Amino acid sequence: MQERTCSKCDVSKPETEEFFRKRGTKDRGGLRPDCRDCTKARDRAYYEANRERYKAYQAANAERIRAYMLEYKRAYYRTETGKAAIQRANRRWNQSPEGKARLTLLQQRRRARVAGLESAFATEDWTLCLEWFGQRCAYCGGSAETLHQEHVIPVESGGPYVPWNIVPACGSCNSSKTTKPLDEWFPGQPFYAEERMAMIADYFALVSP
Numbered sequence: 110m111q112e113r114t115c116s117k118c119d120v121s122k123p124e125t126e127e128f129f130r131k132r133g134t135k136d137r138g139g140l141r142p143d144c145r146d147c148t149k150a151r152d153r154a155y156y157e158a159n160r161e162r163y164k165a166y167q168a169a170n171a172e173r174i175r176a177y178m179l180e181y182k183r184a185y186y187r188t189e190t191g192k193a194a195i196q197r198a199n200r201r202w203n204q205s206p207e208g209k210a211r212l213t214l215l216q217q218r219r220r221a222r223v224a225g226l227e228s229a230f231a232t233e234d235w236t237l238c239l240e241w242f243g244q245r246c247a248y249c250g251g252s253a254e255t256l257h258q259e260h261v262i263p264v265e266s267g268g269p270y271v272p273w274n275i276v277p278a279c280g281s282c283n284s285s286k287t288t289k290p291l292d293e294w295f296p297g298q299p300f301y302a303e304e305r306m307a308m309i310a311d312y313f314a315l316v317s318p
């Protein structure tokens with residue numbers, strides 16, 4: 110691989126974007142002459158030297174910066190990486206002491222109700238279900254305006270309308286899966302993720318009587 114010697118630290122590194130930042134848009138393009146470590150050190154030193162000025166700027170523009178960061182985050186959470194990050198966070202929350210306590214409470218309420226009302230799926234079950242999956246399709250992880258109550262074991266195959274057979278699904282997944290068994294259909298999808306399959310299994314384990 111072609112190497113380049115950093116203009117600051119004199120160390121030779123592969124001439125790639127992993128080791129050298131791209132030049133700013135005002136420059137001719139290509140990579141910077143100094144390596145990423147040196148650029149970073151320079152930025153840090155510059156920041157340290159101007160810390161007070163930055164703080165004053167941030168204080169004066171707090172509202173604008175907040176709005177910008179919010180929009181930046183929103184855009185990020187629309188990307189695949191962002192969506193995956195949310196799912197990981199949801200899963201962490203569901204497994205955290207607070208998350209578990211919340212889910213246990215919902216589970217207890219549901220059990221108490223199911224005891225007197227067999228084979229049913231109520232608003233509260235749907236709320237828990239949506240919470241578990243982070244208001245997203247259990248299969249593709251996408252958000253949708255309408256999430257369908259998807260029978261994992263299809264009605265046609267005798268799948269009951271109970272919490273341990275229902276997951277939220279977007280319209281697209283809902284109509285793609287139709288009456289196919291989960292383990293035949295899901296792994297063949299381009300958006301298949303083991304993690305989401307595990308989320309479904311974890312959820313059914315939680316809500317099963």
Ligand SMILES: [Zn+2]
Nearest residue numbers: 115118144147
């Ligand atoms: Zn360097």
Ligand SMILES: [Zn+2]
Nearest residue numbers: 246249279282
């Ligand atoms: Zn989907």
